[in-house]
Amino acid sequence: MTAPQTYLSGWRDPDVIALGELADKFFATKVVPNRQRWESQHYVDREVWKAAGDLGLLCCSIPEEYGGGGGTYAHDLAVFEAQARSLDTGFGNSVHSGIVAHYILAYGTEDQRRSWLPKLAAGTCIAAVAMTEPGAGSDLKAITTTALREGDEYVINGSKTFISNGSTADLIVVVAKTDPSAGARGISLVVVETPGCAGFQRGRILDKVGQRGADTSELSFTDVRVPATNLLGGEEGRGFGQLMTQLAQERLVIGVTAVATMETAVRETVAYVKSRKAFGQTLFDFQNTKFVLAECQTIAHTSRVFLDSCIERHLRGELDPTTAAMAKWWLTEQQCVVIDRCVQLFGGYGYMREYPIARMYADARVQKIYGGSNEIMKDLIARSL
Numbered sequence: 001m002t003a004p005q006t007y008l009s010g011w012r013d014p015d016v017i018a019l020g021e022l023a024d025k026f027f028a029t030k031v032v033p034n035r036q037r038w039e040s041q042h043y044v045d046r047e048v049w050k051a052a053g054d055l056g057l058l059c060c061s062i063p064e065e066y067g068g069g070g071g072t073y074a075h076d077l078a079v080f081e082a083q084a085r086s087l088d089t090g091f092g093n094s095v096h097s098g099i100v101a102h103y104i105l106a107y108g109t110e111d112q113r114r115s116w117l118p119k120l121a122a123g124t125c126i127a128a129v130a131m132t133e134p135g136a137g138s139d140l141k142a143i144t145t146t147a148l149r150e151g152d153e154y155v156i157n158g159s160k161t162f163i164s165n166g167s168t169a170d171l172i173v174v175v176a177k178t179d180p181s182a183g184a185r186g187i188s189l190v191v192v193e194t195p196g197c198a199g200f201q202r203g204r205i206l207d208k209v210g211q212r213g214a215d216t217s218e219l220s221f222t223d224v225r226v227p228a229t230n231l232l233g234g235e236e237g238r239g240f241g242q243l244m245t246q247l248a249q250e251r252l253v254i255g256v257t258a259v260a261t262m263e264t265a266v267r268e269t270v271a272y273v274k275s276r277k278a279f280g281q282t283l284f285d286f287q288n289t290k291f292v293l294a295e296c297q298t299i300a301h302t303s304r305v306f307l308d309s310c311i312e313r314h315l316r317g318e319l320d321p322t323t324a325a326m327a328k329w330w331l332t333e334q335q336c337v338v339i340d341r342c343v344q345l346f347g348g349y350g351y352m353r354e355y356p357i358a359r360m361y362a363d364a365r366v367q368k369i370y371g372g373s374n375e376i377m378k379d380l381i382a383r384s385l
Contacts (some may be wrong), residue, residue, distance in 0.1 A: 007301070009308045011315060016074045023057055023082030031088050035213060038090045042205040043167055043215035046126070048091060053123025058093060059101045066105070067118030072315055073249070077256050084260035087356050089363045090213025092128075092165040096120060098253045099246065100127035103173055103189065107233040107242050116171060116191070128169035130160040130219055131243070137162075138376045140175065140243060141183060145221065147176035147190045149228065149236075154178070154190055156199075156224040162370070166217025167205050170194055174221070175243065178236040187239035189232040192224060199224040210362030247372065248321050251328035252314055254371045258335035258364075259307045262300045265360050269293065269342040272357075289345060296338045303334050322384040329377035332367040339364050 012020075030051055031044075038044050052058050060075035062068025069075055080094050101120050104113055119125035136142035145158025156176060163172075172192045179186030194200055203218030233242070270293060273283035283289050310327045313319040339360050343350035350357050368374045 007304070009304070009311070011074050011308060011311045012078070013074075015071070016078045019057075019060065019071075019075050020078035020082050022055065023079045024085065026052065026055055026057060027082055027086035027088055031083075031091060032086055035088060035090070038213035042207070042212060044090045044092070044213060046168065049096075049123035049126055051123070052091075052093065053121060058123050059097045059117065059121035062097075062101050062105055062117055062121055066113050067121035068101070069121070074311065074315060077253070077311060080253055080256050081260045084257045085264055087261070087264065087359060087363075088213070089211040090215075092126075092215060094253045094257070095129060095164045096127045099250050100129055100171070100173055102249065103129070103232060103242065103246060106246070107189070107238075109229075109234050111229070112191070112232065120171070125170045126165055126168050127171045127173070128163055128165040129173040129175070130163050130166075131175045132160060132162045134159060134161050138373050140187070140240065143175060143177065143187070144180075145174065145176045146180055147174065147178050147188060149178065150225075152228050153225045154228060154231065156190065156192065156221040156226065158221050160219045160221075161203075162206065163217050163219050165215050166219050167202050167215045172219070173232065175239060178231075182237065184240040185237050187243075188236050189239045189242055190226060191230040191232055192221070192226055193230075197224060197226075208366070210359070210365060212362075244321070248319055248324035249314065251324045251371050251377075252310055252319065254367060255307050255310065255327040255331040258331040258367055259300070259303050261360055261364065262296075262303065262335045262338040265339045265342045265357060266293065266296050266300050268356055269296070269345050273345055283345065292341050292345060296341055299334050299338055303331055307331060322381055325372070325377040325380045328371055329368070329374035329381075332364075332374065335364050335367060 030048055056069050057079050060069035060071045060079060061073045064070035076097055083091060101117060104116050120127055131140060133143050133145060147154040147156045156174060172194060174190050174192050176188060176190055177186045178188040192200060199222040201220045203220060206216045208216060273289050276283045310319055310323060342357055343361050346355060346357050349355050352358055
């Protein structure tokens with residue numbers, strides 16, 4: 001039987017492909033060799049951020065006038081995909097370039113853009129967004145952190161948890177209530193620059209089941225004072241709408257990671273079962289193995305086609321929140337299904353962290369939780385019916 005033609009995503013032009021190849025080399029040489037140490041310390045060394053910035057792998061879709069790459073969001077996605085293919089989950093660039101930089105670009109004043117974006121693009125400033133609280137996860141309206149105006153300053157009080165890049169971030173977009181009595185209409189985004197910031201404390205780096213190299217931390221704010229000019233966009237009460245607008249893009253990034261990882265899982269498993277022998281033949285020779293891998297390959301390919309459709313719509317400015325929610329829950333669900341089946345084909349070795357499939361298994365589970373739990377995604381979809 002003739003092998004199927006190689007499928008090429010329509011959103012990849014030669015420039016995007018070249019950037020993806022450059023990112024592949026970066027992760028292979030600068031990131032993967034350090035994975036064990038980063039997993040032990042639970043954060044990535046600052047030097048890797050500067051190295052990525054020097055290569056133009058940060059803030060690829062931020063305009064050149066603000067220090068970025070001047071590309072489209074497809075360029076950022078090419079970098080995120082390369083990271084997923086390398087199986088690294090420690091480097092927090094998807095939050096840094098994919099989320100925070102775009103908050104600043106979309107909602108920041110001209111002064112805010114020119115002050116913060118060039119440093120993010122250069123990798124000299126690491127960014128985070130602080131949404132989740134100990135008592136408020138997917139329900140953002142329930143946050144209790146406050147940022148109250150006093151003269152020319154905002155005074156911030158509250159605590160956050162599960163914050164990606166939290167222990168190393170120099171710039172944090174804090175989701176807070178500037179008017180606690182106004183519900184969602186009282187939420188604003190206030191930027192905290194952490195160096196020398198009195199009252200700001202970093203808690204422990206959280207010990208996770210997977211994604212062990214990722215810096216995920218607790219943060220606390222006790223009478224933290226920041227200039228009133230650090231209010232993102234310069235107008236109070238717009239934070240909830242800003243978050244909802246950008247969450248579609250965040251969920252698309254999660255979907256990109258899901259698909260690239262499941263494609264890698266299938267490739268790794270095919271190679272393994274063709275080399276491993278049992279009962280006088282390779283594992284691949286067993287009909288059950290072939291059937292399982294045929295199913296996994298089909299799931300991975302259909303997932304890729306759906307993802308590509310979402311990416312193309314996003315690049316045209318047409319990706320609606322409902323479709324983004326569909327992509328987030330369904331693609332992460334398939335990621336876990338495919339990886340679980342692949343682990344089974346590895347047998348006992350599939351449970352050993354020295355094998356990539358075991359790390360994929362541990363790293364994948366949280367994809368169904370962060371960025372809005374999959375149950376929340378289904379509820380959002382149902383509201384549109």
